[in-house]
Amino acid sequence: MTGDFDTPLRPQTEAEVAEMVRLADGPLSLRGGGTRGVAYGAGQVLETAGLSGITLYEPGALTLVAGAGTPLAEVQAVLSAQRQRLAFEPPDLRAVLGRQGLSTLGGVVATNASGSRRVQAGAARDHLIGVRFVDGLGTVVKSGGRVMKNVTGLDLVKLMAGSHGTLGVITQVAFKLQAVPECAVTLQTDVPLGAGLALLRRALGSPFEVSGAAYGPFGAALRVEGMEASVRYRVAALKALLGGDWVESAGDALWVGVRDGHGLGEGALWRVSCKPTAAEGVVAALAGVPHQAVFDWGGGLIWIAVQGLADAGAGLIRGAVAGVGHATLLRGAGAAAFAPEAAGVAALSRALREKFDPKGILNAGIMG
Amino acid sequence: MDMPLPDQRIITSRDGLIARLRAVLPADGVIADPTETRAYECDALSAYRCAPLAVVLPRSTAEVSAVLRLCSQMGVKVVPRGAGTSLAGGSFPTADCVVLGVARMNGVIETDYDNRFIRVQTGRTNLAVTGAVEADGWFYAPDPSSQLACAIAGNIAMNSGGAHCLKYGVTTNNLLGVTIVLMSGEVVEIGGPWADAPGLDLLGVICGSEGQLGVVTEAYLRILPKPEGARPVLMGFSSNEVAGECVADIIRAGLLPVAIEFMDRPCIRACEDFAKAGYPDCEALLIVEVEGSAAEIDAQLALIKDIALRHSPVAYRESGSEEESRKIWLGRKSAFGAMGNIADYMCLDGTIPVSELPYVLRRIAEMSAAVGLSVANVFHAGDGNMHPLILYNANKPGDLELCEALGADILKLCVEVGGCLTGEHGVGVEKRDLMTVQFNPADLEAQLRVKDVFDPAWLLNPAKVFPLDVTASRRAS
Numbered sequence: 001m002t003g004d005f006d007t008p009l010r011p012q013t014e015a016e017v018a019e020m021v022r023l024a025d026g027p028l029s030l031r032g033g034g035t036r037g038v039a040y041g042a043g044q045v046l047e048t049a050g051l052s053g054i055t056l057y058e059p060g061a062l063t064l065v066a067g068a069g070t071p072l073a074e075v076q077a078v079l080s081a082q083r084q085r086l087a088f089e090p091p092d093l094r095a096v097l098g099r100q101g102l103s104t105l106g107g108v109v110a111t112n113a114s115g116s117r118r119v120q121a122g123a124a125r126d127h128l129i130g131v132r133f134v135d136g137l138g139t140v141v142k143s144g145g146r147v148m149k150n151v152t153g154l155d156l157v158k159l160m161a162g163s164h165g166t167l168g169v170i171t172q173v174a175f176k177l178q179a180v181p182e183c184a185v186t187l188q189t190d191v192p193l194g195a196g197l198a199l200l201r202r203a204l205g206s207p208f209e210v211s212g213a214a215y216g217p218f219g220a221a222l223r224v225e226g227m228e229a230s231v232r233y234r235v236a237a238l239k240a241l242l243g244g245d246w247v248e249s250a251g252d253a254l255w256v257g258v259r260d261g262h263g264l265g266e267g268a269l270w271r272v273s274c275k276p277t278a279a280e281g282v283v284a285a286l287a288g289v290p291h292q293a294v295f296d297w298g299g300g301l302i303w304i305a306v307q308g309l310a311d312a313g314a315g316l317i318r319g320a321v322a323g324v325g326h327a328t329l330l331r332g333a334g335a336a337a338f339a340p341e342a343a344g345v346a347a348l349s350r351a352l353r354e355k356f357d358p359k360g361i362l363n364a365g366i367m368g
Numbered sequence: 369m370d371m372p373l374p375d376q377r378i379i380t381s382r383d384g385l386i387a388r389l390r391a392v393l394p395a396d397g398v399i400a401d402p403t404e405t406r407a408y409e410c411d412a413l414s415a416y417r418c419a420p421l422a423v424v425l426p427r428s429t430a431e432v433s434a435v436l437r438l439c440s441q442m443g444v445k446v447v448p449r450g451a452g453t454s455l456a457g458g459s460f461p462t463a464d465c466v467v468l469g470v471a472r473m474n475g476v477i478e479t480d481y482d483n484r485f486i487r488v489q490t491g492r493t494n495l496a497v498t499g500a501v502e503a504d505g506w507f508y509a510p511d512p513s514s515q516l517a518c519a520i521a522g523n524i525a526m527n528s529g530g531a532h533c534l535k536y537g538v539t540t541n542n543l544l545g546v547t548i549v550l551m552s553g554e555v556v557e558i559g560g561p562w563a564d565a566p567g568l569d570l571l572g573v574i575c576g577s578e579g580q581l582g583v584v585t586e587a588y589l590r591i592l593p594k595p596e597g598a599r600p601v602l603m604g605f606s607s608n609e610v611a612g613e614c615v616a617d618i619i620r621a622g623l624l625p626v627a628i629e630f631m632d633r634p635c636i637r638a639c640e641d642f643a644k645a646g647y648p649d650c651e652a653l654l655i656v657e658v659e660g661s662a663a664e665i666d667a668q669l670a671l672i673k674d675i676a677l678r679h680s681p682v683a684y685r686e687s688g689s690e691e692e693s694r695k696i697w698l699g700r701k702s703a704f705g706a707m708g709n710i711a712d713y714m715c716l717d718g719t720i721p722v723s724e725l726p727y728v729l730r731r732i733a734e735m736s737a738a739v740g741l742s743v744a745n746v747f748h749a750g751d752g753n754m755h756p757l758i759l760y761n762a763n764k765p766g767d768l769e770l771c772e773a774l775g776a777d778i779l780k781l782c783v784e785v786g787g788c789l790t791g792e793h794g795v796g797v798e799k800r801d802l803m804t805v806q807f808n809p810a811d812l813e814a815q816l817r818v819k820d821v822f823d824p825a826w827l828l829n830p831a832k833v834f835p836l837d838v839t840a841s842r843r844a845s
Binding site: 058059060061062063083112114118122123125126135139140141142143145146147148149150151152153154155156157158159161162163166167179180181182201204205206207227229230233237273274275276277297300301324325326328338339341342344345346348349351352353355356367368 | 481482483484505526527529533537538540541554555556557558560561562563564565566567568569570571572573575576577580593594595596616617619620621622623624660661663664667668671719720721722723748751752753786787788789790791792793794795799803806807808810811812813814815817818819820821822833
């Protein structure tokens with residue numbers, strides 16, 4: 001991992017973060033637990049793990065506020081005790097990225113990390129309702145708050161989600177939560193890729209509220225969650241709608257694997273976000289190249305592992321996805337991690353980074 | 369309300385400006401006759417009016433670009449306008465501005481059920497988006513009460529919500545991509561029919577930016593398959609506190625109704641007098657709506673009934689038919705009309721943590737009594753988004769000022785208990801000067817920097833969102 005670990009900065013409070021950024025005489029390599037960053041900037045490591053702790057949890061208001069360094073696992077345990085959860089299902093990328101440590105809420109936000117339920121419930125950014133951060137000059141800024149609906153001023157909350165530490169050091173986050181449903185059923189059927197993806201799209205176009213739609217070595221898989229009677233009804237309705245033989249199961253092992261990118265093997269690892277109907281074509285561009293692919297979000301997300309190409313497959317994958325989505329290189333060398341942006345978007349993004357981090361010290365250069 | 373002094377240099381060059389606008393737009397695209405621009409002097413915050421220099425009604429992104437490039441070159445301010453339904457004065461003109469209305473750009477560009485999106489021009493009304501896909505069993509989820517009239521452009525600018533956003537989210541959660549024209553005239557495509565941004569989430573900051581960053585001319589919107597059915601239940605309680613507790617218990621139980629609407633006694637009475645919906649005579653009333661198949665609805669309503677009965681409701685009425693559903697919603701949907709029938713009113717929009725509902729309602733009643741103006745409360749209880757309606761008499765000298773002062777105090781109370789000034793209407797000119805209650809100078813400065821990037825000359829939608837003294841140096845330079 002990039003970054004100078006000789007004298008890492010480990011602030012314990014937001015005020016300490018502000019002071020460290022203000023006094024920094026060179027670039028800072030920012031991270032939460034270092035478990036999921038697509039890239040880290042060069043420079044002195046600053047870890048936010050010290051900003052840990054849940055400051056507010058109101059189950060009746062479905063609201064949680066916590067320090068950015070709070071471990072995701074700790075939050076999940078606390079929520080789970082009240083039968084609540086983060087609906088966007090943040091992936092655990094430690095296995096596929098070969099990382100150690102504890103994922104933090106700040107890292108989840110900075111990478112806008114979302115799993116299979118994104119297709120129904122939205123991304124991390126859709127559940128983030130407030131954020132506090134320290135900008136590149138050491139100034140503390142807040143946006144949003146702790147309430148569900150808030151359009152007061154420009155929405156910097158969304159801007160910070162997925163900003164990978166390039167606009168500020170996130171110090172506190174607020175999420176809206178979801179109740180854990182009574183019951184979840186997974187449906188699986190063994191069909192070829194094209195037919196499988198078409199089934200997923202059809203299911204997502206039905207009123208039966210599918211909360212997972214994936215295709216992989218396990219075939220086509222759908223997840224239905226909710227009250228037991230309702231799940232039973234919708235499972236039957238989906239089977240009738242889609243036809244074919246579907247195997248029912250409980251448990252979430254399949255979805256954990258899809259969420260975390262398991263079973264893809266060695267090589268460069270990509271996460272491709274695309275128009276669902278374009279998914280098959282994107283993977284077809286790799287014909288003749290050793291690769292494995294798993295599809296989530298009804299085809300809207302493709303995990304691809306590619307072996308044996310010097311550019312990690314960037315030319316083929318980014319060529320195929322041009323105009324229908326974008327591809328991020330999570331693991332491997334030979335290509336830029338973040339997708340190149342069109343000139344207009346790139347200019348706006350660069351100008352925003354310069355405004356928030358005029359000294360260019362926060363995970364500098366990783367996003368362009 | 370203070371507005372910056374208009375730029376006399378621009379006002380005196382009006383004829384030249386109009387001639388140049390006519391050179392880049394078709395003849396009917398520029399409205400300069402003062403009798404014809406009158407319709408654009410205000411939006412739904414009709415207490416304030418101001419005639420713009422001219423109104424332009426472009427028909428394409430290219431025409432919007434040409435207008436913005438020209439205005440940018442001439443240093444002329446531009447006020448973007450959707451359908452003019454903003455309750456916050458989001459498209460309130462200045463005397464030295466050109467109003468740019470997108471109402472003529474109302475087409476559907478592409479409908480794609482396989483990928484679950486519709487791409488529209490943003491002058492299309494909210495309801496007409498659903499209208500375009502309804503026959504095929506789909507809908508567009510955000511449903512502001514003005515949905516018959518309001519445009520997608522304004523929905524994006526204000527990040528509009530609606531009664532059903534408890535389940536489906538607000539505009540920002542249903543927006544996939546935009547074509548935005550910057551003040552320079554540059555056209556930028558952001559996002560598209562796929563999930564998430566490859567880099568910074570520019571779409572996220574554009575949505576809800578109240579016309580400060582650019583003019584959105586086209587949008588990719590998420591559409592959803594229509595649920596099989598929906599059914600409301602109405603329940604009455606003997607106090608606001610008890611109704612508030614019932615809301616919290618429903619949420620805690622893990623139920624996800626599509627809507628939980630709350631009305632207090634003054635509102636119930638006014639609606640009953642106006643719409644004769646047959647509401648019970650009680651202190652607080654909830655309308656809870658659930659969706660799904662008939663059996664799913666029955667199962668959810670059974671659980672909701674269990675919860676409600678624990679709070680000893682004075683009335684509990686489950687809809688058994690379309691007609692009964694219509695009647696249950698009738699009073700709620702006529703709330704604003706009912707109020708308008710009694711008096712002039714100002715509609716507030718603060719959000720509070722759901723747990724603070726009883727306290728805030730009690731405080732509002734005390735403040736209302738102290739000032740001598742009635743306040744009726746009707747709001748989206750599931751997400752704490754309140755709509756206190758302050759009744760006043762516009763013809764009585766001093767009453768509007770009294771009403772505005774009470775409104776400001778109520779919004780300050782919302783912030784004090786951990787909430788915010790506006791949940792879905794936006795800041796506009798209306799709440800501009802209260803922004804310092806919620807944000808400190810550093811918070812505001814960070815927002816101004818975003819504006820600097822998109823509109824460096826500060827020409828777009830002037831004097832909105834940010835307090836005038838905070839933006840003075842930027843506007844002067």
